[in-house]
Amino acid sequence: YTKRDLGQSSPVPRAPPPQTATMNNPVSEEQMQQMQEKIKDVSTSFSKHFVLGYKDGLVQKIKDEAEPDEESPEQLLSPTPPDWDLKVGTFTKRGYNNTAYKKRYFVAKNEADCFEIEYYDKEGGKLKGKLCCAGYAAAKADATKDKKSKPNGIVLTPSDESRRVYYFGCEDEAQQEEWLEVFKNACQKGSVPEHVDPLVQTGFVRGFNKAKESQGYYWSWSFDRAPAEMIAKLMYCVVDRDVLADIIATITTPVIAARIIRTLQAQIRSMCLAAANAAWSGVAATIDALKGPFEQAVTPLLSTLVEAQVSLKTTIVEKAGEVTGPAMEKLGSIAIAPVVGIAMEPIVSAFAACLRDFKAELNARADTIKSEPDSKPSEVREGINDVGWNYYSRSPMRTAYQIMSDFESGPLAALADAMDGMPLWRFVYDVLEDMRALLKRAWFTFGELTGEVDANVVELMSRLVHDVKLGIGKIVTNAFNSLIGEWLIENVTTPALDLIAPVTEMIPEALTEIINLEALLEVGRSAVAMTDGCTDADAERRRVHADTNQLPLQPWHPTTPPPQHSSTPAPQP
Numbered sequence: 001y002t003k004r005d006l007g008q009s010s011p012v013p014r015a016p017p018p019q020t021a022t023m024n025n026p027v028s029e030e031q032m033q034q035m036q037e038k039i040k041d042v043s044t045s046f047s048k049h050f051v052l053g054y055k056d057g058l059v060q061k062i063k064d065e066a067e068p069d070e071e072s073p074e075q076l077l078s079p080t081p082p083d084w085d086l087k088v089g090t091f092t093k094r095g096y097n098n099t100a101y102k103k104r105y106f107v108a109k110n111e112a113d114c115f116e117i118e119y120y121d122k123e124g125g126k127l128k129g130k131l132c133c134a135g136y137a138a139a140k141a142d143a144t145k146d147k148k149s150k151p152n153g154i155v156l157t158p159s160d161e162s163r164r165v166y167y168f169g170c171e172d173e174a175q176q177e178e179w180l181e182v183f184k185n186a187c188q189k190g191s192v193p194e195h196v197d198p199l200v201q202t203g204f205v206r207g208f209n210k211a212k213e214s215q216g217y218y219w220s221w222s223f224d225r226a227p228a229e230m231i232a233k234l235m236y237c238v239v240d241r242d243v244l245a246d247i248i249a250t251i252t253t254p255v256i257a258a259r260i261i262r263t264l265q266a267q268i269r270s271m272c273l274a275a276a277n278a279a280w281s282g283v284a285a286t287i288d289a290l291k292g293p294f295e296q297a298v299t300p301l302l303s304t305l306v307e308a309q310v311s312l313k314t315t316i317v318e319k320a321g322e323v324t325g326p327a328m329e330k331l332g333s334i335a336i337a338p339v340v341g342i343a344m345e346p347i348v349s350a351f352a353a354c355l356r357d358f359k360a361e362l363n364a365r366a367d368t369i370k371s372e373p374d375s376k377p378s379e380v381r382e383g384i385n386d387v388g389w390n391y392y393s394r395s396p397m398r399t400a401y402q403i404m405s406d407f408e409s410g411p412l413a414a415l416a417d418a419m420d421g422m423p424l425w426r427f428v429y430d431v432l433e434d435m436r437a438l439l440k441r442a443w444f445t446f447g448e449l450t451g452e453v454d455a456n457v458v459e460l461m462s463r464l465v466h467d468v469k470l471g472i473g474k475i476v477t478n479a480f481n482s483l484i485g486e487w488l489i490e491n492v493t494t495p496a497l498d499l500i501a502p503v504t505e506m507i508p509e510a511l512t513e514i515i516n517l518e519a520l521l522e523v524g525r526s527a528v529a530m531t532d533g534c535t536d537a538d539a540e541r542r543r544v545h546a547d548t549n550q551l552p553l554q555p556w557h558p559t560t561p562p563p564q565h566s567s568t569p570a571p572q573p
Contacts, residue, residue, distance in 0.1 A: 026247055026260065035239045039272060042235045043279040046211040050283045053206030054291075057199040062299060074470060075463035079444030083112035084381055087182050091175060093119060094148065094167035101150065101169050104128060108182045115190040117183070131166065133190040135159045135224025138183035140176065141167065152176040154183060159224070162236065162269055185388070192226055200287060207283075208234070232276035236269055244268060346407040347431060347475065350400040351468050354435050357396035358442065358464070361386065362457060370453050380447035387439045390432075400435055404428045430478075434471050438464065 027035075086108040092101040104119040117131040133156065141153030149155055150169035154176060157165055170176040195201040204227050211231075212221060215238050223230060247264070251257045365379040386394050390401040408428045442464045449456040 026251055026264065031243055031247060034243045035268065035271075038239050038242055039235045039275045042211055042215065042231070042238055043275055045214045046207050046231055046234075046279055047283050048207075049210035049214075050203045050207030051287075053210070054199055054203030054287055056206060057202030058295060058298065060202075061199065074467045076438065076441040076467050077445045077448055079384075079441055081112040082110040082381070082384055084110055086110055086115075086185075086385070087178070088123075089175065089179065090123070091171060091179070092150070092169040094169075096164060099148075101167075106179075108186065111189070114193050115186040117186055131156070131186075132192055132225075133183060133186035134192055135163070135222060136166075136187050138180060138187050140180060154180055156183065156187075159222075160233075162233065163225075192223060195227075197291075199291070200284065203283075203287065228273070228276045228280040230276075231279055232269070232273040235272035235276060239268055239272065344472075344476070346403055347472065350403040350407075350431070351435065351472060353399040353403060354396055354439070355461075355465065355468065357399055358439055359461060361394060361396055362446070362460070366453050366457050376447065380443050383443040383446075384440050387436055387443070396439060397432070397436060401432060404432055431475060434475065438467055438471055441467075 088105070088107050090103060090105050093104045094101050104121065105123045105125065107118045107120070109116045109118060114132065114134075117133065119128050119131070120126060121128055136156045136158050138154060138156055141149030141155040143149045143151050143153060146155070148165075149167050152170045152173055152175070154168040154170065155165065156168075168179070170179060195204065205223070208223075208227075208230055212234055215234065217234070217237070221230075225233070244264070248261055251260055253260075361383065365383060369376045369379055386392060387397060389395040390397050392398070405428070408424055442460060445463060446456060446460045449459060
């Protein structure tokens with residue numbers, strides 16, 4: 001406005017015109033406002049879905065508490081995550097602002113600390129920082145191609161360019177090889193520490209995924225950084241896609257274009273991170289203030305409904321089983337039992353090989369413990385560490401890993417590719433991870449047993465064989481459910497959903513998260529598949545163990561015929 005517009009004669013200066021893009025600042029005022037709006041949209045969406053995700057987590061917590069406790073049939077003890085240091089050593093690290101290489105003392109932490117790598121100014125000195133290797137890849141540095149690296153160096157490269165690249169310099173090739181394995185292990189198994197409150201963690205994961213999907217990103221993202229950094233990553237991706245890409249396209253001056261683009265991207269990332277920190281701090285503080293009164297008020301109201309739902313689920317499973325039982329039994333005898341018959345031989349052989357190799361290592365460590373009784377804790381720790389490797393000469397996983405690798409490319413590969421459901425590589429991975437978990441529990445149990453060492457070895461092997469058989473049964477069940485999952489959805493779940501649709505529509509919207517008939521029906525379908533449907537598959541599993549209480553120990557390879565069954569008991573593991 002001017003004074004003339006207000007009835008006065010003397011004009012006043014008008015506001016300056018809107019900012020336009022220049023070579024030094026290629027972002028116009030309008031484009032900056034667009035970017036701020038995009039950032040605000042992500043922040044608002046995340047905040048809303050975070051609260052809804054927290055609510056979902058609370059409802060699920062109440063449901064879990066309402067479920068009757070079932071006594072576990074497993075005999076091995078469940079260990080706490082290992083907390084001892086995996087490796088320590090001194091070598092150099094390249095700085096970020098000061099890019100000189102400085103000597104640091106490194107400590108590779110264990111599973112309890114998410115495989116972080118801490119570094120100090122010296123042994124026993126001041127902590128300088130922590131490395132979370134999730135989302136990174138470790139490799140040997142090539143000093144001839146990368147001027148930032150050193151001979152015998154290691155480089156940590158992030159999965160996206162928004163994160164820093166780390167450079168390390170080892171003293172010699174032997175140290176480089178040793179620490180390269182440590183860094184690779186941390187990259188593969190490392191994770192960002194979760195929030196101390198599981199409900200807050202659930203709220204973050206669900207809130208982030210919903211916010212991500214609302215922006216058109218429907219594929220899965222790895223949670224490889226802190227919550228605020230994940231939100232900032234989403235903000236930057238949205239801004240880059242909708243606004244920044246067009247701005248960069250207008251920067252055509254070849255001499256300075258790269259520098260301008262890098263500077264602009266860094267500024268936008270900084271802006272996104274500031275907004276993300278504010279969003280995360282805001283919702284976390286709100287939940288911290290309200291969660292106590294909220295849970296106290298809601299829990300008694302929901303408990304009665306949840307208990308009724310648990311009873312309803314049992315009824316659905318029983319009724320669904322009466323209808324689908326005959327069809328499932330026929331499907332199992334025609335399709336599942338022959339497939340399981342082929343698959344069981346290498347699976348059982350892999351578990352048997354795993355038992356043999358574990359028993360050999362257990363005997364060797366038991367001999368050491370008998371001669372040096374105080375060495376038991378360290379022997380148990382080393383045994384647990386060895387289980388984590390597939391190739392290490394002392395790892396009890398090495399033979400089983402080879403058998404399952406051959407199985408992945410064996411006779412079932414073509415069949416698995418032709419069917420919907422779990423891919424074969426994923427099935428093989430899950431089998432190996434189940435083995436690994438069993439052996440870690442075995443070592444932990446051995447550490448807790450007291451008394452004479454030889455008696456402990458016998459007791460442990462008895463428990464381990466028992467739990468291995470249970471593990472094989474679970475593998476068969478899960479494979480069966482995956483194999484016929486699509487068939488069940490088409491022939492059982494979809495028709496049933498049509499039948500319960502009128503009832504579902506009668507449930508008030510506010511109660512649909514608590515009384516969810518579709519979710520109950522899905523639980524019932526899974527339960528039917530795992531009980532009635534597995535009759536023939538389980539019979540095939542029992543056939544493998546016929547006339548013996550132990551696992552067969554002859555290793556099987558796809559290049560040779562599988563071992564024939566007979567009435568002669570298999571040798572003891």
